[in-house]
Amino acid sequence: ETGVTQSPTHLIKTRGQQVTLRCSSQSGHNTVSWYQQALGQGPQFIFQYYREEENGRGNFPPRFSGLQFPNYSSELNVNALELDDSALYLCASSLGGAGYGYTFGSGTRLTVV
Amino acid sequence: KNEVEQSPQNLTAQEGEFITINCSYSVGISALHWLQQHPGGGIVSLFMLSSGKKKHGRLIATINIQEKHSSLHITASHPRDSAVYICAGDTGNQFYFGTGTSLTVIP
Numbered sequence: 726e727t728g729v730t731q732s733p734t735h736l737i738k739t740r741g742q743q744v745t746l747r748c749s750s751q752s753g754h755n756t757v758s759w760y761q762q763a764l765g766q767g768p769q770f771i772f773q774y775y776r777e778e779e780n781g782r783g784n785f786p787p788r789f790s791g792l793q794f795p796n797y798s799s800e801l802n803v804n805a806l807e808l809d810d811s812a813l814y815l816c817a818s819s820l821g822g823a824g825y826g827y828t829f830g831s832g833t834r835l836t837v838v
Numbered sequence: 839k840n841e842v843e844q845s846p847q848n849l850t851a852q853e854g855e856f857i858t859i860n861c862s863y864s865v866g867i868s869a870l871h872w873l874q875q876h877p878g879g880g881i882v883s884l885f886m887l888s889s890g891k892k893k894h895g896r897l898i899a900t901i902n903i904q905e906k907h908s909s910l911h912i913t914a915s916h917p918r919d920s921a922v923y924i925c926a927g928d929t930g931n932q933f934y935f936g937t938g939t940s941l942t943v944i945p
Contacts, residue, residue: 758933767924768881770933781931815881827871829881 728752729818729830737836738806744835746801750818751828757799758827759791762813774799803835811837841865842927844936851943857912859939861925867934870908872899873924875938881924884910915943 728751738744750757756775760768770783774793788804797818803810813834817827842863851857863870872884885892885899887908892899896915901908912919920942927934 760933760935767935767937768926768933769935773931773933775931781929783932817881817883826886827883829873829883831880 728754729816729828731814731816731830731833733833734831735834735836737838740806740808740837742806743802743804744806746803746814746816746833746835748799748801748816748818748830750797750799754818754820754828755797756819757793757797758817758819759799759801760815760817761785761810762815762832763809764812768815771801806837808837811835840937841934842925842936844923844925844939846939847937848940849942851915851941853916853943853945855915855943857915857919857941857943859910859923859925859941861908861910861936863906863908863925863927863934865927865929865934867927868930869928870901871926871928871933872908872910873926875922875924877921884923886928912941917943917945919943 730749732747758773759771762768771785773781777793790802793799813832815832817829819827845860869886869888871886874882887901896913898911922938922940924938925936
C-alpha cells in the first residue's frame with residue numbers, strides 16, 4: 726500500500742476553469758514533487774516543494790502553482806485550464822532532496838473538455 | 839535532445855529471458871531513479887542509485903557516473919514484469935525523465 730494519497734482520482738473540468746489537486750505525503754516526508762503525464766508520454770516535472778517552499782520548477786507556465794502545508798501535504802492548482810492540460814497528475818514524496826527515494830501516489834486523471 | 843534518453847522504446851521478450859534497459863543522461867545528477875508504471879498509471883519506485891549497483895529480487899540496476907549511463911536488468915523475466923520502465927535523473931530540485939521503455943513479456 727502506497728503511503729502517498731492523491732485526491733480526487735478522476736476529475737472532469739471545462740476549459741477555462743480552475744482545478745485543485747491534493748496530495749498527502751507519506752508520514753515523515755518533507756519534500757513533495759508534482760508531475761504531469763500526458764497519455765502515451767513520460768512524466769514531466771512540474772515543481773518541487775521542500776518544507777513549504779518551492780525549491781525547483783520545470784518548464785510549466787505560472788498558471789500551474791502549488792502549496793505545501795505545515796503537515797507537508799500539498800496542492801497543485803491549475804488556472805485557466807486548457808485542453809492540453811488533460812493528463813495524469815502524479816505526486817511523490819521524499820525525506821529530503823536527492824539521496825532519498827521517492828514514494829509515488831496513484832495519480833489524479835484530469836480531463837479537460 | 840532530451841536530457842535523459844532511454845533505449846529501447848519497446849521491448850518484447852519470451853518468459854525467462856534476461857532483459858536490459860539502458861538509460862543515458864547529459865545533466866549533472868545527484869541520483870538516478872528507475873520507476874515502473876503499470877497500465878492505469880500507478881508508479882512504483884524500483885531503485886534509487888547514486889553509484890555502483892543495487893539488486894532487489896530479479897531486478898538489478900547499475901550506474902556508471904563517469905559514462906553517465908545506467909542499466910536496469912531483469913533476470914528470468916515473467917509476464918507480470920510487463921510494464922513501462924522509466925529512468926529519471928534527480929538533480930536535487932528537478933527531475934528529468936526518460937520517455938520510458940514499454941516491456942511485454944510473453945508466456
